Amino acid sequence: MGTQAPTDEIEEKLAKQKKIEEWLPITASRDAKWWYSAFHNVTAMVGAGVLSLPYAMANLGWGPGVVILVLSWIITLYTLWQMVEMHEMVPGKRFDRYHELGQYAFGEKLGLYIVVPQQLIVEVGVNIVYMVTGGKSLQKVHNSVCSDCKKIKLTYFIMIFASVHFVLSHLPNFNSISGVSLAAAVMSLSYSTIAWGASVDKGVVDNVAYGYKATSTSGTVLNFFTSLGHVAFAYAGHNVVLEIQATIPSTPEKPSKGPMWRGVIVAYIVVALCYFPVALVGFYVFGNTVEDNILISLEKPAWLIAVANMFVVIHVIGSYQIYAMPVFDMIEAVLVKKLNFAPTRTLRFISRNIYVAFTMFIGITFPFFGGLLGFFGGFAFAPTTYFLPCVMWLAIYKPRKFSLSWWCNYTCIFLGVLLMVLSPIGGLRSIIIQAKTYKFYS
Numbered sequence: 001m002g003t004q005a006p007t008d009e010i011e012e013k014l015a016k017q018k019k020i021e022e023w024l025p026i027t028a029s030r031d032a033k034w035w036y037s038a039f040h041n042v043t044a045m046v047g048a049g050v051l052s053l054p055y056a057m058a059n060l061g062w063g064p065g066v067v068i069l070v071l072s073w074i075i076t077l078y079t080l081w082q083m084v085e086m087h088e089m090v091p092g093k094r095f096d097r098y099h100e101l102g103q104y105a106f107g108e109k110l111g112l113y114i115v116v117p118q119q120l121i122v123e124v125g126v127n128i129v130y131m132v133t134g135g136k137s138l139q140k141v142h143n144s145v146c147s148d149c150k151k152i153k154l155t156y157f158i159m160i161f162a163s164v165h166f167v168l169s170h171l172p173n174f175n176s177i178s179g180v181s182l183a184a185a186v187m188s189l190s191y192s193t194i195a196w197g198a199s200v201d202k203g204v205v206d207n208v209a210y211g212y213k214a215t216s217t218s219g220t221v222l223n224f225f226t227s228l229g230h231v232a233f234a235y236a237g238h239n240v241v242l243e244i245q246a247t248i249p250s251t252p253e254k255p256s257k258g259p260m261w262r263g264v265i266v267a268y269i270v271v272a273l274c275y276f277p278v279a280l281v282g283f284y285v286f287g288n289t290v291e292d293n294i295l296i297s298l299e300k301p302a303w304l305i306a307v308a309n310m311f312v313v314i315h316v317i318g319s320y321q322i323y324a325m326p327v328f329d330m331i332e333a334v335l336v337k338k339l340n341f342a343p344t345r346t347l348r349f350i351s352r353n354i355y356v357a358f359t360m361f362i363g364i365t366f367p368f369f370g371g372l373l374g375f376f377g378g379f380a381f382a383p384t385t386y387f388l389p390c391v392m393w394l395a396i397y398k399p400r401k402f403s404l405s406w407w408c409n410y411t412c413i414f415l416g417v418l419l420m421v422l423s424p425i426g427g428l429r430s431i432i433i434q435a436k437t438y439k440f441y442s
Helices: 004-023 034-045 048-060 062-086 098-106 108-145 154-168 174-202 217-234 238-245 257-289 294-298 302-338 345-365 369-397 404-436
Strands: none
Touching: 004 302, 034 174, 034 238, 034 257, 034 302, 048 062, 048 174, 048 217, 048 257, 048 294, 062 217, 062 238, 062 257, 062 369, 062 404, 098 108, 098 238, 098 369, 108 154, 108 238, 108 302, 108 345, 108 369, 154 302, 154 345, 174 257, 174 294, 174 302, 217 369, 217 404, 238 257, 238 302, 238 369, 257 294, 294 302, 302 345, 369 404
């Protein structure tokens, strides 16, 4: 008789775990189609960072700029492939979250300590930046549509933008935001096309120059580093890749990596169509006088720029949700598993509202967050995107020394570490320059 009770207990535990898994946002529904992964990935990858690519090009120069753009595209596609492969490398088990894979590669404790801080910095960082970006774009729409109105402070625009998220963040899981995400993906293509299309229409500006803008050598070098951070930020979509794949159904005959990979390829083609024309055409037309947001450089026609900025707002709404979802998952997992709260609607409502309010508050307090991003970008974006997947791959698969796989991974790690060390240096300088003139809540 004694054996009966423990098995019941275990079954009860398993049932409870299953219930929690079905409630948590990432593992709730596993019936996504392959094209969901395509537009989730586009939304996650193509940030408003696209618009700063011509500016990055101006600081990198033609040669290095093109090389870095293309190299980043190839490296991140390779590391993305690794993530997709590793999602189900243990038969019968799925690594639904980045840190679960980390725990498998580096051990229970160490895996958490390596991955979670980085993932949180990236996701929360992106959410804060998007609060500011969304607010600023709304402000630009307001200013260009009605230039002689009373000026409204950025603070209020950020609040207006945040109000959308107080509603949207209550969509329970990844599949339920696929509509928002599709809209966002379409928008990113649209405003990228407007950006380079309007540039082509404008034609090369008079006495255009392609040299470096900074007068001193140190300025040139530091700008170069900052722009590396910008490029790293533009290609950072890997933090949510396993979480997106977790929504795709999987059987031993048809693993989820098939449809996921198809979605990724489509996403990457779209990314190329967004990034390369904007970066190259934008720099070609404006030379080194290009602003850090190419829409500012374009100014006229006013209605088109207003439309493009509105597209940016819609896209950023979708991106915010995609990056917030894994954070919600972590918060809710801690609340339910560690602190034993009951998995209810109320819990979700309260915790998510607090999170949105938190990102809004930080965004309002530090609207020069873009500079902070170059700084954090180096610390957290470079590893999670460029070399953490490679390190995990080496730790798990242990490829032969000096084989192709070994060389690929070590090259990526080398370049990634370089990026991680160099871009914060540039970012720090631009923060210092901006903070000198900054007044709180002005």
